[in-house]
Amino acid sequence: MINKFKIETIVNDKKYTKIIEPRLLASDFIRDNLNLTGTHVGCEHGVCGSCTIKIDGVTSRSCLKFAVQLHGKKVETVESLNSNPQKKLILKTFKKFHALQCGFCTPGFLITVDELIENEKFQSENEIRKALSGNLCRCTGYENIIKAVLELIKIRNKK
Amino acid sequence: MKPSPFNYLNVTTIENALDALSSNDNARLIAGGQSLVPMMNFRLAQPDLIIDISNINELKNVTEEKDYVEIGSLLTHTNAINSICLKKYFPVISNALKNVAHHTIRNQGTVGGSIANADPASEWPLLINLLDCSIKVKSKKNTREIPATKFFESHFVTNLKENEIIISIKIPKIQNLYGWSFHEESPREGDFAIVETGVIIEIENNNIIKNANIIIGGVDEKVIKLNNIENFIIGMNINEDLCKFDEKIVLTNIHPISDNHSSEEYKKHLSIVLLKKAINSAKKQILSKLND
Incomplete structure (x- = not known):
């Protein structure tokens, strides 16, 4: 039984509340759940850098973070x-x-x-x-x- | 390229992390996630529970004591590079860590994650051996300190038990005048090392070498401490030629294997070249300190 999580996150100064599965990658969350398709998904294992975002002001590969980890964080995307x-x-x-x-x-x-x-x-x-x-x-x-x-x-x- | 389903638990204290770890069978800790998440995306790792320890703030500190510096296991590579305290006592750390992957990966990856992963070609395992660190680990019932030489056992295998968490790394301050160096050769900037070497040479007042740590990585199942070479140069005068050792005594202690990037022969050749380079640059540093 996999629990779903309600997360609250601020992306580009806008607050979002979403219910998600833990295995959802931050990159997919940003593109598919928030419709912010500026962030691109390339290799999905941290090599290519296309999906880079900022979490609390520091760059991170969004394919190496889970959406659930964005709870309570401030995210900036290319937009x-x-x-x-x-x-x-x-x-x-x-x-x-x-x-x-x-x-x-x-x-x-x-x-x-x-x-x-x-x-x-x-x-x-x-x-x-x-x-x-x-x-x-x-x-x-x-x-x-x-x-x-x-x-x-x-x-x-x-x- | 998507991870298999798992449950998630965010913890903010060590106690909560230990509770969760001891009461779940197939649980994994996540810190920076820079090694674990690629493995999960490839489904090479399929944990049932992810325990997120990245928000335990008490594990992110650098603390200076009289004889040692203690760093929390959640210190990121970037914060270790920028730490004024680490730069003052152990400049080799920031020098070596600049070779850890790329800028963005270093922002997220942690020292604890890197040593728990125990890749024999990565930088932290070499530094832990080079600086004679001890690793403080905790389980629900016990806290113990594991010396560097005992911690790493094989490829991705450590002395860490399933119910234990790495809390911190203690780095003893070096008392004598010393020189250090770190050299790494990799196919491209940020790639895994083909061979990496680290050297620390300490001398006494009469310019005699009192202690030496000579470590090589990427050429065996774990990072290797070259005791034979260390014993060869201990007792020598720093002005002597320190690289007159028999190359065979290096080659009998390392067991590189051929891969897509480089052959066994090339790795052996590179090991000798980098070792001599590393020893000579540590020596040069001592000589310039003596002339100051």
């Missing part, structure tokens, strides 16, 4: 980047540098980059390449993504 001008700049800069082609991996990159530019620790190209090595992109060859992030870091450092 949250539309919410304020500073975060929208990430989207604009990716567009400017053509840092995407098919776009499948892009939501994961955007959320990861959002965390990187919040953190003063990330400065050099080498550090950025290492930090983004957990996100796989099969189209761009990464160069334009790195250029976009370096530009974002330059803008951040000026502030």
Whole structure:
């Protein structure tokens, strides 16, 4: 007998209450139960990075968390980047540098980059390449993504 | 690619976790879930009950005592890398942990999870041996401390009993002047190590090597402490050539197996190369400390 759980979670500043089974992955919950389909599901075992979200301000693979674990937590998905001008700049800069082609991996990159530019620790190209090595992109060859992030870091450092 | 059905229990105290663990047969603890959930998604692991310990806040601390530093088992790799206390006493930890998977995985994965998983090619098991740590575990009736050398038994097998939870890791402070190094070779950034080596060399006032810890991972069923090499360099002067040891004494102590990435021969060759590199960089660090 598997119990269902009632969870309350805040996703992109909106409160949701849902009844779910424990085995539901956070990635499927976000896409299928909340209809936030910006988060993409790729490998489902933590390798590709497409499903990256933020839980309580820290990035996490949503395919390696269960929806039930989101109870009482604050979640941000790629849709949250539309919410304020500073975060929208990430989207604009990716567009400017053509840092995407098919776009499948892009939501994961955007959320990861959002965390990187919040953190003063990330400065050099080498550090950025290492930090983004957990996100796989099969189209761009990464160069334009790195250029976009370096530009974002330059803008951040000026502030 | 979806886990099989299971029940879920969120606990906020160690006592509640121990109660649940002892009264359910096929239960698994989840901390960061970065190894367990992939296994569940592949259905290689099919627990009946998941006990979520990730919200037990008392297991997330770094505490400094006079002779040792104690870290809670739920400390994430990212928080261990950023800990000022760990950086001060054991800079090798942040250096090695930067090789644990990727940034986002390090945000969630924990030290306790990593050592309970006991992958012989991962970084924490090597560090636990390198730093002579002891592992504090608790069951409903008993608390015990397991020394590093006894904790890891084989591939994914530890001394931990089914009803026990890892509470913390005690890392003794190093009293003498010492040098450290960590080297790892992997196919790509963030991949599992093909070979990893860690070295700590301690010297006395007269520049004689008093103690040495030389550890190698990825080349056997568990992380290997190379006692023969340690004994070879203990008693030598730090200025001597420390890498004149017979390579055979390394090769008889490790048993790598060929896989898709690298052959047995390559792993043996790499073991020798990385060991010498690691010993020499620890030595170099001591020499530069002596010149300061």
